Amino acid sequence: MSMQNPVFIPGPTNIPDELRRVIDFGTIDHRSSVFDEMLAPAIAGVKRILKTTDGEALVFPSTGTGAWEAAISNTLSPGDKVLVGCWGMFSHRWIDMCERHGLNVIVAEANWGDGVPLNAYAAALEGDTGHAIKAVLATHNETATGVKSDISAVRAVMNKAKHPALLMVDGVSSIASMDFRMDEWGVDLAIAGSQKGFMLPPGLAILGISQKAIAAMETAKLPRTFFDFRDMLTANGNGSFPYTPPVQLIRGLDHAIAMLESEGLDAVFARHARLAQGVREAVNAWCLKLCATSPDLYSDTVSAVLVPDGFDGTKVVTHAAEKYGVAFGVGLGEVSGKLFRIGHLGMLTDVMMCAGLSTAEMTMLDLGFPIKAGSGVTAAQEYYRNNPVATAQPMDKAA
Ligand SMILES: *Cc1c(COP(=O)(O)O)cnc(C)c1O
Numbered sequence: 001m002s003m004q005n006p007v008f009i010p011g012p013t014n015i016p017d018e019l020r021r022v023i024d025f026g027t028i029d030h031r032s033s034v035f036d037e038m039l040a041p042a043i044a045g046v047k048r049i050l051k052t053t054d055g056e057a058l059v060f061p062s063t064g065t066g067a068w069e070a071a072i073s074n075t076l077s078p079g080d081k082v083l084v085g086c087w088g089m090f091s092h093r094w095i096d097m098c099e100r101h102g103l104n105v106i107v108a109e110a111n112w113g114d115g116v117p118l119n120a121y122a123a124a125l126e127g128d129t130g131h132a133i134k135a136v137l138a139t140h141n142e143t144a145t146g147v148k149s150d151i152s153a154v155r156a157v158m159n160k161a162k163h164p165a166l167l168m169v170d171g172v173s174s175i176a177s178m179d180f181r182m183d184e185w186g187v188d189l190a191i192a193g194s195q196k197g198f199m200l201p202p203g204l205a206i207l208g209i210s211q212k213a214i215a216a217m218e219t220a221k222l223p224r225t226f227f228d229f230r231d232m233l234t235a236n237g238n239g240s241f242p243y244t245p246p247v248q249l250i251r252g253l254d255h256a257i258a259m260l261e262s263e264g265l266d267a268v269f270a271r272h273a274r275l276a277q278g279v280r281e282a283v284n285a286w287c288l289k290l291c292a293t294s295p296d297l298y299s300d301t302v303s304a305v306l307v308p309d310g311f312d313g314t315k316v317v318t319h320a321a322e323k324y325g326v327a328f329g330v331g332l333g334e335v336s337g338k339l340f341r342i343g344h345l346g347m348l349t350d351v352m353m354c355a356g357l358s359t360a361e362m363t364m365l366d367l368g369f370p371i372k373a374g375s376g377v378t379a380a381q382e383y384y385r386n387n388p389v390a391t392a393q394p395m396d397k398a399a
Contacts, residue, residue: 002325006348008356009329010143010173010302012195012202013346016394019199019259023252030247036239038251043236045257049175049265050190050208052182058232059253060205061246064172064193067205068094069101070227071168071189072135075213077221078102080134083124083165085109085116088142089332094170098137101222106133112334113291115142116149118157125161134216135166141174144332145291146304146341148178155186166213172196175206176260177272177301177345188213194249197301198256199346203249263394269300271394274387275344275353276300281383282357282376286364291339301345302329305360306338311369313340320363328360347394350384 006014028034046057060066076082082103084095087110098105108120116138125133136158141148151169158167166188171180175190176197182190190208194200209229217229225231231242260268280298283290283305291304307313314337317330329341342360344353358377365373 005324005326006352006356007327008343008359009327010196010341010343010345011193013197013199013343014348014352015199015201016259016347019252019256022255023200023248025248025251028247030241030245033239035241035245035247038247038254039236039239039241039245042250042254042257045254045261046206046208049257049260050180050182051184052190052208052210054183055208055210056214056233058207058209058229058236059250060207060227060232061203061249062205062227063195063202064170064191064205065093065097066227067172067191067193067207068097068170070205070207070224070229071191072098072101072103073220073222073224073227074229075166075189075216075220076101076103076134077219079104081106081128081132082135082137083108083121083133084137085121085139087114087116087145087147088112088139089144089334090142090170090172091137091139092333094137094139111293112145113147113293115147115297116154118153121154122157122161125158125163125165128161128163131164133163133165135168136163137168137170139170140180141171141178141299141301143173143302143341144304145335146299146302147292147297148174148299149297151185151187152181158186166216173299173301173345177268178299179269182208182210186210188216194253197345198253199259200249200252200256203246204253206253259394267389268394271348271389272300272345274384274389275348275350276303277387278350278353278380278383279303279342279344279357281379282361285375285379286361286369286371288371291335302341302343304331304335304339304341307340308370311367312337315367316340316360316363319367320359323366324359324362326356326359349394350389354380354384
């Protein structure tokens with residue numbers, strides 16, 4: 001694997017040089033005011049990214065998976081009913097975690113490649129007149145299949161059923177790359193990690209928690225210590241942490257948000273949408289199909305490309321790594337071998353994307369895929385040439 005080439009996995013993403021320099025500093029005393037000067041703006045920044053003014057933001061030394069655990073363990077009790085859809089590896093793993101925590105999980109199955117099963121959610125919620133369901137869980141962007149789901153539609157289904165359950169949303173591979181509106185969508189627990197849209201190394205679980213989630217914490221009986229929101233909120237209120245904070249990552253989080261905001265959040269989303277469309281143009285020109293079953297489900301952060309019958313998606317990934325030193329994502333779980341994934345989130349430009357698509361094309365040609373040499377790259381080039389970025393590319397040098 002080359003350390004020079006960008007990665008095209010859907011996380012961890014490429015760390016911008018500027019951000020690497022910012023997180024390269026020596027030890028500080030985390031009990032001094034220097035730490036609070038790093039923490040407070042990072043927390044305020046996360047709230048802006050999540051689009052919450054009513055809720056609170058928290059960071060824990062962990063990853064997205066830790067944020068899932070924090071969300072459920074702080075707000076639910078053993079035996080509580082939760083409604084969860086399953087349409088990919090990440091929703092599947094979250095279900096597994098709920099089961100291992102002794103929750104009573106109602107699973108709404110959907111095909112891998114489809115999005116949140118709204119009808120099944122509506123039926124379960126409308127049938128639950130006694131309000132036994134305490135939480136509704138949904139994955140905003142299913143990274144395994146490249147499927148984006150409509151969270152505002154989940155909220156609408158909950159409102160229509162007048163259901164008071166908490167809404168928990170996994171936004172690990174969407175937040176900071178695709179629009180996310182915690183307050184507007186009525187999200188009670190928003191879940192992210194440092195190593196995807198935030199462009200940082202792995203190591204931070206990032207959460208948004210609503211006032212309703214904070215209230216639920218008072219009666220929730222699942223055990224938690226390390227991830228206890230109360231300990232964290234109290235400590236943060238004093239500018240500190242309940243244990244040793246990952247100061248470099250927290251400083252980096254503040255800077256990553258400054259970078260996103262200097263590009264402009266809407267420009268960041270538009271860049272991801274454009275990069276993704278270029279990838280889709282390439283996939284189309286290769287006469288291949290995405291795992292996502294309809295255009296409204298296409299993710300702007302990852303494309304899962306189905307390989308033709310008789311070919312192995314995993315081989316694409318190993319060959320690209322071995323021969324060209326470039327990383328793509330393999331198919332996970334049910335879709336293992338059936339696809340490979342092109343991550344297009346974080347710090348990426350047109351030029352990087354063209355290089356990635358070129359590598360995918362060389363790899364497929366090497367493996368005898370029935371694709372036309374140059375077809376995908378040409379299609380992406382045409383798209384990028386004819387749809388120039390409205391604003392600057394990320395990290396443009398001042399003229
Ligand atoms: C990456 C990812 C996770 C897991 O996050 P980790 O940081 O690896 O623990 C969870 N959900 C989604 C949608 C993801 O993309």
